[in-house]
Each structure stands twice: as structure tokens, then as C-alpha cells.
Amino acid sequence: MKKVFVEDVLGMGEGSEVELLGWVRSRRVHGGLVFIDLRDSTGVLQVAVKRGVVDDESFERAREVGREAAVKVRGVVRKDPRAPGGVELQCRSLEVVGDSLDEFPIRKGVGVRFLFDHRHLHLRSPKVTAIMRVRARLVESARRWLREQGFTEIHCPTFITAAVEGGATLFKLDYFGKTAYLTQSVQFYQEAAIYSLEKVYSLQPSFRAEMSRTRRHLTEFWHLEAEMAYAELEDLMEVVENLVHAMVRGVHEGCQRELRVLGVELDPSMAEPPYPRIKYSEALQILSNKGVEVSWGDDFGADEERVLSKEFEKPFFVTHYPKEAKAFYHMLDPEDPSVCRNTDLLAPGGYGEIVGGGQRIHDYHQLLKRIEEEGLDPKDYEWYLDLRKYGSVPHSGFGLGIERTIWWLLKLPHIRHAALFPRTPARLYP
């Protein structure tokens, strides 16, 4: 097991002798002097290999070693202003653990397409590494906060038989002769679980078979969903804003180095609750004042979202959408049954929808009516309806897109940068 890391060496005194295991990030040959930038999970260290200081075999190996080869280096720590970072390793011996058999394909100047074709190798780059660390921290922060708030994590199936949203596109597959689909949301299963656990959440992939070619869509994305018994729309929004704040704070506290690598300024105060709450009808008014006319009943398009999001510094909730624009299970507002008690959380700066959710219909007859109104077959929703037959209670839930959130926080040019091996309509490999 490896014990000494680049990070440790940077803190060591002049003259310390160490053995390092890492990868050759780059190599510069100057006749009798070879510089190797040695990379490991904690940083990069310049190794100076001088003819005469090392044995001839080590020197030859250093001269010939390929980029991204794995090497074991023994040497002495030296402070030297000529070295990047002011510290380098004076090499005493070098062994090749695993050489590079071909020229390493990832280089400065290659295009996005090429990078994603070689994503398995691209992952070694500092920026991708930083994004993955931010992602891990973000998810950890969410889990910790939810646990502290009394939520229980549950795990729901990926194979399903019916859609959550009637119209949304599902990936269809053969399940021993039956038709099955890949889940696009675990909401219905969570609604079943609240009758024992009361507050639940899941973190698992969702799938959308949409040919969406935009910088904010993946066909497979990690979905953080939660459902709460006895929670109404207002309770839900409080949970969402505090959760998002906890995630942003977590990244800010735990990822300073990564944010520096990515050149991202992250100010957690921009995610501090409370977030503005506007009703759909108010959003229409704001848009109208800006010269953008949307007729009542239509959902906002990307253009409208962008105009709207420029009006806010923080994420903001848009609530009470017309029922025509939303799925059947949303509870209608008793004061105005033409709108739902739902909410979308939109990120500022044109990043768009991060969270979608709302209060669910908990009355059996009302749910059945809405299913029929939408022209859906109640038989497809039998067990979902069944939940309303035995001790049904008001409840609310939401879904948050992990990659969307990372995309927004890190100001990434495309959501695919937020995933290890992203899946888009055109990307199934590697």
C-alpha cells in the first residue's frame, strides 16, 4: 500500500529522502538532465533526474519513459526557486511500474469530441479530478443534511412498468418477454414509503429517452429525490432551500483547492435562504414587463426562464403553475383549482431548473379524477391509487438534478462535464 503522497512531500523539509509512486504527467529531456512532472491523486511534483546522480539504468528509463507511465521514484526533497511550486525531488533512482505502450492521447489542444471519446483517460486531468471531488462533496453534504433532518435513505427499483409523467419518454426494454422501462423518477415508490418512514430520500440514476441536444440534458442523470408525509408546499420549499444551501456550503468549505483549479468563485451567501417565491401568474407579469408575452397555461420556454432568472441573484421558486402545464398527481390549489401546489426551483444566471416538485394529491377520488381527466388509464396506476385508500395524508416531494446543480455551481459549459462517463443521445461509449 502506498504511504507517501506528493502532498506530503511538499510539506517536508529540505533533504528528506522519500519514495513516491505516481504517473508521468510530462517529461522534458535536456541531454544529461531530465525533468519529470510526477502526478498522483494529491498533486504534481517536479522530479529532476541528473546523469551521474542516478544510476545509468534509472537515467535511461527516465529519458525514455512515456507520458502517463506509472513510476516509482526515490529521491531527496530540495527547495529550488526554479522548480514549479519551489520544491522538487532530486532523483536517486527511478523504476517503471507500468509504461505507456503508446503516446498518451490526451494533450493540450484536442477537441471536446476527442476528450469524451477518450473520457477514460481524460479523467486523469486536474480539472476532471476537481469536478469529481466537488461532486462527491456535494452529494456527501446533501446526505448529511438529510440524515440530520430525519430523512431515511431508501433505494428504489430501476425497472418499472408505468411512467410517472404520462407524456415523458421512457427507455423501453425487454424483461423476459414483458415490456419494462427504465425509471425516470422514484417518486411513486417514495410515496409508498412515507407511510412507515415519513421522510425519505433516494439518490440514484433516472433515465430520459429524450433526444434533447442541449448543454443541460443527459439521458442518464443522478436524481436526488425526497418525499415527506404531512408536508405541504410551503414546508417543501423550506426543505429545498435549506438543502441547497447545505450543499453549496459543503462544497465551499470542503473544496477550496478544487474550486481554485476550476477557477470558480463560489460565494455561499448566494444560496442562503430564504429564496424568493413567485407565483406563475407573477412570473407572467414580470415577463410581460420585460416585453415577453406568454399566454396563460403555457409553460415557460428556455428563453422565458433565462429572462426571468436575470431578475434574481439567488435561486428562486416559481409556484402555482396551471394544471395543464403539469403532471396529474400535483395537488390543485383549493383557492384556485386551475393551478397546482407545485414548485420549480430555478437557478439564477440562466442555468434554469434545478429542482421540480410540489404537494401531491392525497385524496383518492381527486387523484382518480385527475388521472381520467388526463386521459390516462387508472389500471396503470392501481397501486399508486391504492396508497390513497389507507390512511392517506398530505405529502410533498421533489427531485433535484445532481449534474444540473454541479453545472450551475461550477459554471460548466455543458452538463456532461459533471458526469464521470456522461450519457447523451449521441454518447454511449466509453
Add this chain to the structure above:
RNA sequence: GCCGGCGUAGCUCAGCCUGGUAGAGCAGCGGGCUGUUAACCCGUUGGUCGGUGGUUCAAAUCCACCCGCCGGCGCCA
């Protein structure tokens, strides 16, 4: 699904408008170099110009269709 753009060396691109059988930089390969920082210097290999068909004496270049990719829209997280 709709709209737009692109496809030329391993990579990044120029050449296309105005038709005359292909170029640069980087990488690779050979050589040199003891303080580089994407090292540098000298030399050098490398291409069915996405595919098919058409126009033409002649097509990377003009036309049609197809394929692939990229972005926007719709849909959503």
C-alpha cells in the same frame, strides 16, 4: 422530432466563395542539448479530403441524397 452549423494527416485547423489531383502547427520518428515549466534547436515520416451519385476534359472545391457529430428549440432535473 424541428432549425442551424460542421466533417481535410494521430490531434487542432487553413484551402472550398473564384474547379487544375493537398498545406501549416502540434504529436510521432532520428539526432543534439545539465534548469526546463505545454522546454528548445536541426532533420523527417504521415492523407481513398465522412459516404454515394451527378455536373465537368478535370471535383476537397459546384449540385443532390445519405451518415456522423456539435449547438439551439421542444421536453425536462
